[in-house]
Amino acid sequence: MAGGGAAIGFMSWTFPFFRLFGVSVRVHWFYPVLVVAYVLRGAVEGGTIVMAWYALLMAALMVTTLVHEYGHCFAARSVGGHADQILLWPLGGLAYVGHGGAPRDDIKVAAGDPVTHIPMAGICAGILAL
Numbered sequence: 001m002a003g004g005g006a007a008i009g010f011m012s013w014t015f016p017f018f019r020l021f022g023v024s025v026r027v028h029w030f031y032p033v034l035v036v037a038y039v040l041r042g043a044v045e046g047g048t049i050v051m052a053w054y055a056l057l058m059a060a061l062m063v064t065t066l067v068h069e070y071g072h073c074f075a076a077r078s079v080g081g082h083a084d085q086i087l088l089w090p091l092g093g094l095a096y097v098g099h100g101g102a103p104r105d106d107i108k109v110a111a112g113d114p115v116t117h118i119p120m121a122g123i124c125a126g127i128l129a130l
Contacts, residue, residue: 014087023073025066028089035062062088067120068113069095075112079105 014026035058042054065088072095073083081099099105 014089017088021070021073023070023083024085026085026087028087030090031088034090064120065093067116069093071113071116072097072109073112075109075115078112079108081105081109 013030014028017025017027019025038058039051039055043051066086069086073086076083076095076097076099079099079101081097081101084096084098087094087096097109099109
């Protein structure tokens with residue numbers, strides 16, 4: 001029971017961000033603090049252009065993390081499971097998913113995220129080529 005209480009306490013430090021594809025996305029309170037601190041660091045280091053670059057990097061990191069976690073969510077649903085929510089926090093993201101299938105379904109759910117990185121790598125390569 002102590003573990004359940006710790007999980008509830010941790011989730012009380014989060015706030016709802018948005019809901020997409022039936023999955024609620026929540027953010028830990030420290031995540032935006034970290035983003036703002038990083039962007040302001042850019043302003044101190046190099047002015048407006050560096051600050052804008054840092055803001056772009058933080059936005060790209062958030063989008064990449066969300067796509068990664070949605071990969072787990074869609075993979076869990078593809079094996080008959082459920083995807084409840086995604087949590088963004090300073091160490092990355094957590095997808096709250098589950099299923100009652102076979103162990104090979106665990107592999108499919110775990111592999112759902114690397115599959116999302118293939119098209120993202122192609123997009124990034126195209127941007128760099130420009």
